Amino acid sequence: MLSSPFIRVDRFSFWYGAKQVLHNICLDIPENEITAFIGPSGCGKTTLLRNINRMNDLVDGIKHEGDIFIDGQSLYDPEVEVISLRKRVGMVFQKYNPFPKSIYENVIFSLRVAGRNAKSELDDVVEQSLRGAALWDEVKDKLHESAFGLSGGQQQRLCIARAIANRPQILLMDEPCAALDPVATLKIEELMHGLKKEFTIVIVTHNMEQAKRCADQTAFFYLGKLIEFRPTLELFSTPKDPQTEAYVRGKFS
């Protein structure tokens, strides 16, 4: 049984110009769990992820039908401000993208933008966020050095620290390990298990082993449609739909 939905995708369809890329998606994502989106390239996983914090609003010529709710509130409610929505929904991208600043300034970037400059608060947020991203012990003696001096895996964990510094409720991760080696990948996966206690996590991944290792629920998409959404172990061991079965058995990618 799924716990109560925290994110509800309700009959959601989406177009880039004349091209429809999502078709009538219905999906209930539970709170404090990890939900993976899998499926072949171009099936719309990232498009759906980027709609959960309305990142796609930045693209010209888009259109949607249906709705997405977070904790019962429509993302398209006129009262919802996109800036405050993005505070509730943090995002980590495929290619780690720290700013050309110190480790410390990267973590508290959004607080600075919001005019929060009290040193004691910033110090506290830096420590809590870096601990949350399992990076504190590795960087606590060089907080004022450039973020670019860190390894790729450390830079991605720094981006996670930056994303959680605002205490979002939801963390969207778009192939967060695609640019990382297997050791750094495992570290991020371990980290996700800890983070889900505090955040509802949605991850897009091409790596089915990663979905199996990390995700509580997995959604399989094909050609812009949601084909199957079930607890991960069930989806991989006893897929109900022949298309899901073909995909998870590696018959197409």
Ligand SMILES: Nc1ncnc2c1ncn2[C@@H]1O[C@H](COP(=O)(O)OP(=O)(O)OP(=O)(O)O)[C@@H](O)[C@H]1O
């Ligand atoms: N900004 C855009 N403008 C126009 N079409 C786009 C845009 N972004 C994505 N698309 C198209 O929408 C479809 C879905 O793309 P999307 O990136 O959501 O799929 P995906 O499943 O995440 O793919 P991948 O696994 O390759 O990242 C694709 O056909 C893609 O070419």
